[in-house]
Amino acid sequence: DMATAGKVIKCQAAVAWEPNVPMVIEEIEVAPPQKNEIRIKVIATGVCHSDLYHLFEGKHKDGFPAVLGHEGAGVVESVGPGVTEFKPGDKVIPLFVSQCKECRFCKSPKTNLCEKSWSTERYAQMSNTDTRFSCRGKPVLQFMGTSTFSEYTVLNQIAVAKIHDDAPLNRVCLLGCGISTGYGAAINTAKVEPGSVCAVFGMGAVGLAAVMGCKNAGASRIIAVDINEQKFEKAKVFGATDFVNPKAHKKPINEVLTDMTNGGVDYSLECVGNVAVMRSALESCVKGWGVSVLVGWTDLHDFSARPIQLIAGKTWKGSLFGGFKGKDSIPKLVLDYMAGRIKLEEFVTHTVSLEQINDAIQLMKTGGCIRTIVNVSK
Numbered sequence: 063d064m065a066t067a068g069k070v071i072k073c074q075a076a077v078a079w080e081p082n083v084p085m086v087i088e089e090i091e092v093a094p095p096q097k098n099e100i101r102i103k104v105i106a107t108g109v110c111h112s113d114l115y116h117l118f119e120g121k122h123k124d125g126f127p128a129v130l131g132h133e134g135a136g137v138v139e140s141v142g143p144g145v146t147e148f149k150p151g152d153k154v155i156p157l158f159v160s161q162c163k164e165c166r167f168c169k170s171p172k173t174n175l176c177e178k179s180w181s182t183e184r185y186a187q188m189s190n191t192d193t194r195f196s197c198r199g200k201p202v203l204q205f206m207g208t209s210t211f212s213e214y215t216v217l218n219q220i221a222v223a224k225i226h227d228d229a230p231l232n233r234v235c236l237l238g239c240g241i242s243t244g245y246g247a248a249i250n251t252a253k254v255e256p257g258s259v260c261a262v263f264g265m266g267a268v269g270l271a272a273v274m275g276c277k278n279a280g281a282s283r284i285i286a287v288d289i290n291e292q293k294f295e296k297a298k299v300f301g302a303t304d305f306v307n308p309k310a311h312k313k314p315i316n317e318v319l320t321d322m323t324n325g326g327v328d329y330s331l332e333c334v335g336n337v338a339v340m341r342s343a344l345e346s347c348v349k350g351w352g353v354s355v356l357v358g359w360t361d362l363h364d365f366s367a368r369p370i371q372l373i374a375g376k377t378w379k380g381s382l383f384g385g386f387k388g389k390d391s392i393p394k395l396v397l398d399y400m401a402g403r404i405k406l407e408e409f410v411t412h413t414v415s416l417e418q419i420n421d422a423i424q425l426m427k428t429g430g431c432i433r434t435i436v437n438v439s440k
Contacts, residue, residue, distance in 0.1 A: 066140065067140035067150070068094050069094060070091050071101070071139075074087055074213050075087070075090045075202075075209070076088075076129065076419045078116075078126060080127070081125075081126060082117070088198075090129070090197040092214040092216060093194040095141060095145075095216050097142055097144050098143075098144045098218055099145070100142070100218075101138070101139045101140045101215070102137065102217065102222070103439055104212060104215055105134075105136045105231040105439050107210035107211060107238075107435070107438055108433050108436070109426055110133045110240050112239070113211075118427075127202045128202060128204070129204060129205060131208065132156070132205060132206040132208040132209075133210065133238040133239035133240060134208065134215075134235050135235035135238065137152065139214065147219065153231060155235070155396075157388035158179075159174060159176060159383045160218065161174075161388050161390065162220040163220075174386055174387045176220070179221075207221055208238075210438070211416065213416075213438055223388050223389050223392040223393055224393065226400065233399070234399060237392055237395050237396060240409075240433065242386050244268035244270065244274070244275065244333055246386045247268075247331055247384050249279055249384070250381070251355050251357075254279035254329050255328070256282075257282045258281050258282065258328040259283045259329075260276040260285065260330070261284075261287055261343070262286055262333060263288075263331065264288060264333035266333065267409050268357055274405060278403070278404070284301055284304070285319065286306070288305075289308060290429055296432060300408070306318060308342075314342065316342050323348070327346055328352060329353050329354075330353075331343070332357055332358055333357045334358045335358025335360040341365065344367050349376060350375040354376065355381050409433040410433050411433060411434065413434070413435045413436075415437055
């Protein structure tokens, strides 16, 4: 936009001033993009559990004040010097896992991590110290480097994916985190095989996306595990074949699943972020070749299990952002959605404006939604 390029933009954003306190809609100042940076007008964003985690669970004092949000989509407003692959008007998805294409991780097919990412050093704070935001004269941190709960945000070009011009931003924003995370955990990390038996723990958006991944990979049975039975109707839509509420059984959930599957499942995915559930997921796998993947984000407690679980041939692994290299993969997932190969519409249960952001957080805390879409800008 010629009118705003090179100038500070004043706009609305939801600022988390401190942990455990609702966010406040403030006017913030967004500096112009510097070398290799892009300023993006955010059109829509999802609300993901990691936003809640930072605000109410992680609560790291050095991670505030911040603008949260990392599951967004928007349009390029302007670009800084040195940016060649983006131009104003391009539709884009900000990436909380960057892809510089030059570091040893980016050059390896084994991982989607990137050494240039905020996450390399500052997992606890969940942001870099460098920011383009200020409010009332104070710098405001960019959560996960993205900050989609703002009408405008600034990212390095290594952390932005250019997507198809016809993509509906109020749906494909979900590929910025939750759906890619769960779907990729099944497809890329677990590498679910045709005919296999899977169990997915936690039927939030990430778990439902994992179910979708298992189905698309050709699993013969997909067991949905959740203590909220209202989630099972949705799970069926995404391809779950069996439904288990651990609270409805006297036996531990791993024994219930072992009985159901002749000794355990081939693949289990933990999509809750709870270390006790992680153990149950591992113990639900069959010995010899069972694979269990940690997908839910948490960094507060140790996880544990008996060594015999691994000695007897099980594999325990984790997945960040579904193992997808963002710049390469997210544009392809957008095309998969547009071609009907993956679902997005079915995850959306509520739509709100930025002013209602705290209501959206509340809905997620109570489990009253799958995904709430926030319409950030017109």
